Amino acid sequence: MSFIKHRIRVLVALVAVCLLPCSLFADESYVVDRVSFPKELPPEVGGVEFASDGSLYVALRRGDILVGTVDADPNKFKWRRFANGFHNACGIHVVKPGHIVIGQMAELTEVIDTDGDGVADEYTNLSTDFGLTGNYHETMDIASDGKGGYYIAPGTASHNGPTAQTPRGPYSKKGRFGRNYSACLYRGWVLHVDKDGALTPVSSGYRMQNGIELSPKGELWTVDNQGDWRAVSPVYHVTQDSFMGHPSSLVWDERFKGIENPLYMPRVLLDDLWNKPAFHVPHSMVHSCAEPVFDTTGGKFGPYTGQMFVPDQSGETIIRCMPEMVDGAYQGAAVFFRKGKGLNRGNNRLAFSPDGDTMYVGQTGRGWGNLSEGLQRIRYTGEMPFHVQHVSLTTSGFRFTFTKPLNPDSLDLGAVTVERYRYKYSYKYGSKEQDKVAYPIQKLVIDPNNPRVASIALDGIVPNYIYRLDIGASVKSVENETFPGNPIIYTLNRLRRPNADHAVTIKAVGEDRFRVEIDGDLFTEYLLSGFSKPILYPIMNASKVGLTRDWPITEAGRKGESKDHPHHKSLFIGHEGINGVDSWHEGSPKCGLVTHGRTIDIRSGKDRAILQTFNLWHDPKGEVMATDTRRMTFGVVDGARYIDLELNMHASHGALTFEEKKDGFVGLRTHPHLRLTAKPKSGVKKVFGHAANSVGDSGKSVWGQPADWVHYWGAVEGANAGIAILSHPSNPRSPSWWHARDYGLVSANPFGPKNAKGDGEMVLKMGDTLTLKYRFIFHDQGVDVADIASQYEGYVNEAIVPRTVVQPIPLSVKNPGGLPAAPSVKK
Amino acid sequence: MKCVIYTSAALVVGFLSSLSAEMTPDVDFLSYTNRPMGTMDKPLVLRCFVQNLGLSTNVTARHATGHSSPKYNPRDGLLSSSGSYKTMSAIPAAISVNLGKTVSYVWDTTECRLLYAWSGGFLDMTPHWGEPKRGRRTDGGYTGRLVGQLFYKAVGVDPLRINGKALPHKIRYAGHSRVEGHPVFRYEVGESVISVGIRPGPSPQTVELSYFSSRTSDVLTYIDPKTPTEVSPSKKGRMTVLLRPNSATQYTGFKKQVIKIDEPSAEIGEKLYTSFGCIACHTTDGGKNHGPSFKGLFGSTRDFKGAPRLVADEAYIRESITNPTAKTAPGYPEAMMPPYQIDSKQVDALLLYIQSLK
Secondary structure, eight states: OHHHHHHHHHHHHHHHHHHHHHHHTTSEEEEEEOOOTTTTSSOOOOEEOOOTTTTTEETTTOEEEEEEESSTTTTEEEEEEEEOOOOOOEEEEEEEEEEEEEEOOEEEEEEESSSSSSSOOOOEEEOOOOOOOOOOTTTEEEEEEESOOOOEOOOOOEETOBSSSOOBBBSSGGGSSSSEOBBBBBTEEEEEEOOTEEEEEEEOSSSSSOOOEEOOOOOOOEBBBBBBTTTSSEEEEEEEEEEEGGGGGGSSSGGGGGGGGGGGOOOOHHHHHHHSEEEEOTTOOOOOBBBOEEEEEEEEEESOOOOOEEEEEEEEEEEEEEEEEEEEEEEEEEEEEEEEEEEOOOOEEEOOTTSSEEEEEEEOOOOTSSSOOEEEEEEEEEOOSSSSSEEESSSSSEEEEEESSOOOOOOOHHHEEEEEEEEEOOOBBBOOEEEEEEEEOOOOOEEEEEEEEEEEESSSSSSSEEEEEEEEEBBBTTOOOOOOOEEEEEEESSOOOOOOOOOOOEEETTTEEEEETTTEEEEEEEEEESSSSOOEEBBBBBOOOOBBOTTSSSSOOOOTTOOOOOOOEEEEESSSOBBBBBBBSSTTBBBEEEEEEEEEEEEOOOSSSEEEEEEEOOOSOOOEEEEEEEEEEEEEETEEEEEEEEEEHHHHHHHEOOOSSEEEEEEEEEEEEGGGOGGGGGOOSOOOOEEEETSBBBBBGGOOOBBEEEEEEEEEEEEEEEEEEEEESSSOOOBOOOOOOTEEEEOTTTOOOGGGTTTEEEEEEETTEEEEEEEEEEOOSSSTTTTTTHHHHHHHHHHHOOOOOEOOOOOOOOSGGGGOOOOOOOO | OOOOTTTHHHHHHHHHHHTOOOOEEEETOOOSSSSSOOOOOSSSEEESSETTTTTTTTSTTTTTOOEEEEEEEEETEEEEEEHHHHHHHOOEEEEEEEOOSSOOOOOOOTTTTEEEEEEOEEEEEEHHHHSTTTTOOOTTTEEEEEEEEEEEEOOOOOOOEEEEEEEESSOOOEEEEEEEEEOOOOOEEEEEEEEEEEEEETTTEEEEEEEEETTTTOEEEOTTSOOEEEEEBBBBTTTEEEEOOOOOEEEEEEOOOOOOOOOOOOOHHHHHHHTTTTTOOOOOSOOOOOOOTTTTTTTEEEETTTTEEEOOOHHHHHHHSSTTTTTTOTTTTTTOOOOOOOHHHHHHHHHHHHHHOO
């Protein structure tokens, strides 16, 4: 035994002895110590969880599962081996003592000691219904669903390691491209395996979801790591069919089957599909988020019950996240919980002790960095720390709830510095902070009823930004402690909405429609199936009169409805010619279908509801040739009901040629009483309808005239009513060309015939997106009241929510880096 | 006589230090030893990527086929127009078992069959586990490397026949039991659940497979024209098969590439860059990774956390190799890189290589 080795051991002994009586690294509220393992055992902790009998199960990445008898003295744990033979065991759930489930590279495995001798003897495969390339990076955490099933998180492979000639498939060449990739089935997904072993995909778009956890409310959370498509490390609330932004995994989604290369997908499409993280944790706080844990200790671990702790697998850090529901989604503030002060690196897995006062931190770094293996404990001493207990977004700023009352004399000017920034969404690795804006220094205003609560009000809060809040040294607790918790990082995806006059709700009715109600009355339904494309029908004004044609959605139709143009179904989107395919008409061999692919966002609100969907445009053979994402906002403006449509047409499957055709693109067919000309054959003998546009044309002559809006109005079923379509000036080829007919077809078409003042053909390059925005107004007013010109002015002047900054892939470069050539237009 | 057993590490523990926690003395665990071994009494079950050893495609019929793919360029985030990733020889989801020096075998959960068996050693885990106590990525492949003499390698479609029929493509690994520590594997074939246990045969370099079906009416047969076998007649869904050697190849585990240096050069430095594993964290094309890129490093002005800015000269680069925690570049974690105790010629070669990356 060498002299040096001996000296090191003495040193270790000295440090450890110091640790024992009163931790060397104690702060007043939390103390850290390190649990010992047998000397020659590499404590590479892939998983840690307590059993109901208080014993501690530890999964080690070389494959051993240990059971420990917990002791107050970190050096007196008694360890025995419960099971072995696992490949990089990175997920553990203890069903009961002697019965556990392990997530390993290739398998979800149930492990039981059936004969009660303390050693497992049954190893049952619960699921292998996912692939494995043979790449080192494909670890898998698991979370119990509480019902005998599991959520599993098979990670992606890394370009730093190879894949096997003989992977466990299926294998996809398309999934193999890029930095972190999904070459084998369901890599980069979150999946559910029920108690009978049936596997259901839950969520895609992950890079390295090294950490999955069910909250006490039964909601699923995951984390991810900075990298390609990841500006920083995100924390996600996972919902069914969500997509988290990393495109490789989409090769295992049928809806993206025809896409040549997921890395080429239109940036706007990816951004629209991406369910934004609840927390963007800056790189200065966390390098690689690992498994979160929720504080279920009821105060035994300090004042943070219900909040989430997230460890840093490559730093000496554990952060604390404070999720709050804002406008239908989680977001919130993140702060350091522990940085250094005795906490080592490699913080991978967390578990609370049964008595709740101690957090166990499993650590490993092998394969990713310097060795940082082990098991540490953080114990709450009961001494209340001075920190923010919660940070909440208000309609005007932020409200801080501190763990202790503030000293009211300490709050002079200079109390809180605030800045906002955002990140680039890029195929490159990570992102710097972009578009940084510093706010004037904010004064903290104490709540007169609660000295622990103080607020700031900001001039101009912008969504889709991250807010950094630093509480100044002048702010003190009543015990004159300085605030130790900076920075506070609030991920502000959505604004807190103020109270409003109308309750607008949207909800799914069965599997084939969404119903929108305003103050409890039907406004419209979005029908997903049954027709050649999704449509909105009926559409009622506030006087409960349906303003679009009933036929042929109802077989009988209304009295007086002409049974022409059966493809004019209420409100619809389509075009006579895209790459030779007709999605306007129905039934001919050239006709294709548009189908609902996914519901991206559904939100009820105080004065508006939102539905955002993803749609697939099929050619006559059923192959997908294009996609769209459409966001529909439903509400009330100036006494009229409206639907805002933001339609993003994506050249996702190849270039798109929107042909020069009169029949397109976003249209509706009115109630027969809004016809401009009679049709005695159909029973319309008398005409009630009038039309006008923004440039002074009226009646039939609005057809083919470029204009910002077109308005049809008249007495519908005996009462004032009308429909207007407003075309946003940001639309290409604005002002719009109108296919607005006397019989009640009203349609905005950017590709109208040139010989009739239209704009003609448009070609959209592969990877590009065409954005079109329209507002539809459905009113019950006389023409003197329904002032469409001022409605238009209001529409144009509405604040636009800033979009994500996306980095385009340089397709202009000739054959960029050997990528397969972008597919040409499909004939 | 007992072979080298991995409990030896546990025995040492008590002696070493009172600081180490206790391990029940007769309980085993994997240690820092990269060549762990079991015994007949205490088989060692290990799961890791293992070598394919050139198994024929009808042996790996239930696996997919991997393909080479254009290289990714971390600098611009695009695929490189030069070079492609080659696939490696590996079986991803197999179970390896060691019964001491007599027999080791690999049974695969995808094909549900014995892939190969060898004697004289087990696996060298260095590519996966890294240098003992350092854990550095030594080899991107992460496959355990065979140690010993291969005597059986699966050939052709699975020799098992159930009621005269070859196994269908779709079969499912169901799990395994440990019987006296030995795995007995189970897999589902249609209505039957087949179990198979694997033990050393009566003579050296043989293994015996004990099959039984959950349906006692199943007649099991075994047809392997390429391997000398002795098959017991099937009875009530049971059959034993003795496999004699059909192969003889020596494997010596993982050999780290030894790079001899007479005169340090950038070319040698480039080889060291790969063999020491620098490549895992430092790119040579300006791309971002766990550590700063080497491209354009030499002679550039560098910023540090808590240390003054300086020009990256020879002294700085030597210090960064031998004492990497001395200075940390902003944006990178501290103490990420372990100190490299390497000789001065190796440092010289690395230095020349880094200098060459303009």
